[in-house]
Amino acid sequence: MSSSAEVRARILAAARAPSSMTRGAARRRGALWVALAVATSVGVLWMLGGVRQAPRPRELVVLTTLGLALIAALVALTTLRRGRSMSGPPPWALVLTTLCGMTAMLVWKHGVSSLYDGMVAAWPERPGFRCLRLTLALGVVPLLATLLARRWTVASHPGLAGAAMGATIGLAAMVGVDLWCPVAYLPHLLLGHLLPLMVLAAAGAAVGRRLLSPTGGSITPPR
Amino acid sequence: MFLANESWTVIFNAEQGDRSRPEAAGGGDDLEGPMGKDVASEQDALDGAMARYAAGENDAFDVVYDGLEPWLRRFIRRRVRDSSQVDDLVQRTFVCVIRARSAFLPGSPVLPWVCAIARNLLRKLPKSARVEVPMDLDTAEAGTLMASALPDAEETAIARQTGRHLATAFAGLPPRQRRAMDLVFGGGLSHSDAAQSLRTSDGAVTLLIHKARKALRAMVLAGDEVRR
Numbered sequence: 001m002s003s004s005a006e007v008r009a010r011i012l013a014a015a016r017a018p019s020s021m022t023r024g025a026a027r028r029r030g031a032l033w034v035a036l037a038v039a040t041s042v043g044v045l046w047m048l049g050g051v052r053q054a055p056r057p058r059e060l061v062v063l064t065t066l067g068l069a070l071i072a073a074l075v076a077l078t079t080l081r082r083g084r085s086m087s088g089p090p091p092w093a094l095v096l097t098t099l100c101g102m103t104a105m106l107v108w109k110h111g112v113s114s115l116y117d118g119m120v121a122a123w124p125e126r127p128g129f130r131c132l133r134l135t136l137a138l139g140v141v142p143l144l145a146t147l148l149a150r151r152w153t154v155a156s157h158p159g160l161a162g163a164a165m166g167a168t169i170g171l172a173a174m175v176g177v178d179l180w181c182p183v184a185y186l187p188h189l190l191l192g193h194l195l196p197l198m199v200l201a202a203a204g205a206a207v208g209r210r211l212l213s214p215t216g217g218s219i220t221p222p223r
Numbered sequence: 224m225f226l227a228n229e230s231w232t233v234i235f236n237a238e239q240g241d242r243s244r245p246e247a248a249g250g251g252d253d254l255e256g257p258m259g260k261d262v263a264s265e266q267d268a269l270d271g272a273m274a275r276y277a278a279g280e281n282d283a284f285d286v287v288y289d290g291l292e293p294w295l296r297r298f299i300r301r302r303v304r305d306s307s308q309v310d311d312l313v314q315r316t317f318v319c320v321i322r323a324r325s326a327f328l329p330g331s332p333v334l335p336w337v338c339a340i341a342r343n344l345l346r347k348l349p350k351s352a353r354v355e356v357p358m359d360l361d362t363a364e365a366g367t368l369m370a371s372a373l374p375d376a377e378e379t380a381i382a383r384q385t386g387r388h389l390a391t392a393f394a395g396l397p398p399r400q401r402r403a404m405d406l407v408f409g410g411g412l413s414h415s416d417a418a419q420s421l422r423t424s425d426g427a428v429t430l431l432i433h434k435a436r437k438a439l440r441a442m443v444l445a446g447d448e449v450r451r
Binding site for chain 2: 022155156220
C-alpha cells in the first residue's frame, strides 16, 4: 500500500494535468456541440422536405407547433437546466415532468387537430413509421451532444437524468416533426410520436449512466 | 464511532432540539467536520477553493485535497469491509472530482457533491465488500468503547449489550432516516449539506433525524425493559 504522502503527491499532480477541463472551457465546448447538433437536426429536416403544411390549415400548423415548442421548453426548464444545485432536480420531479410533457404533447396535438374538420381522421397508409424514424433522426445527435455537454455533471441518478434528457430532446424534435407531419389520429401519434420519445429516453438512460455520472466510465487512479 | 461515543448524548438529548451541526456539541472523532472545529468558515474556504479550482486555478486543489482527504478516508473506511480498499477508493474519488471539476458550481458546497461521488463508487463494489449499515454496527466495539469509561463490571456488560442493541436498532431504521443520521452524525455534514445530498429540504432532514432519534430511543428503551 502506498503512503499517504505518495498518494497526496500523485493526486495533486493529476489535479494539475491539463486533461481536466475548467468550467469556462466546458461551457464553450458544450455550447459548440449543442449548436452543431441543432444545425444537424435542421439540416436533416430540410433534406427530408422541410415544412409540409398540406392538408392542414396554416393556423393549425402554427398552433400545434407553437404549443409543442412551449411544452418542450417547459419540460427542458426542469430536465436540462442545472440551476444552482449540484444535485439537480429530485427524481420525482424528473419523472413527473417527463410524463406530463409526453402526455401534454399527445393531448395538444390530438386535441387541437380534432377542432378542425377531418384532421384526426384515420390514415391507414401512414401508420407512423416515417415519423418514428424522423423523430429519431432529428433527436439522436442533439441527445448525444447534450449528454456530452453535461458530461460528469450529474452525481445522483444519472440514468434517470439521462432518460429525462432523452425524452426532452424527443419533445424538441417533435416540433420539427410536427412541421412535417399532418397526421393526428391516435394510433399514428402513439407509434410515430410517442414511441420515439420512449426510445430516446431509454437511450438517454443507457448512455447517461456512463456519461453523466462523475464516476462513469473507467477511473484509473494516478500512478 | 458515532454510536460508540455519542449515542446516548445524541439520542437521549433529542428533546433539547436538533443541532444544525453535530460537531457544535464537541465529542467523537467522526462528529467533527472535515476540517476540525471552526467548521463553518473552513467549509466556506473549502468550497471557495473548489470553485477556484473549477475556474482553472490549479493550486487551489491543494486546499481541497487537504481539507477533504481525512473526512473522505473516514467516510469510506466506515463503508468497506476490507480496509486495504480505502486508499484506492479515496484516490478514485479524487480522480472523479478532478475530471468533473468543470461540473462544480461556484457557491455550492463541495462536501455533499464529493459524498455523492464516493457513494456512487462504493455502490460499484460487490455487495460482499460493502458495509450496508455503516455505523460500526455488527460489533460489540461500540459497547466496548462506551464500557471503557465505566468502572463497574455490571455497567460494562450493560453498556456492551446496549451498544449491540443500539446497533441493531439503527439497522432497523427506515433507509432514509438511517441515511440522514449517517450523513449528519457519521459524515459530519450540516443539515443543509445533508439535505442537498438527500435531495430534500433542511426541514425534512431535521424531521428525519428527529424521527430516527425518537425511534432509536424507543427501541433501546424497549430493549432495556426486556433485559430487566
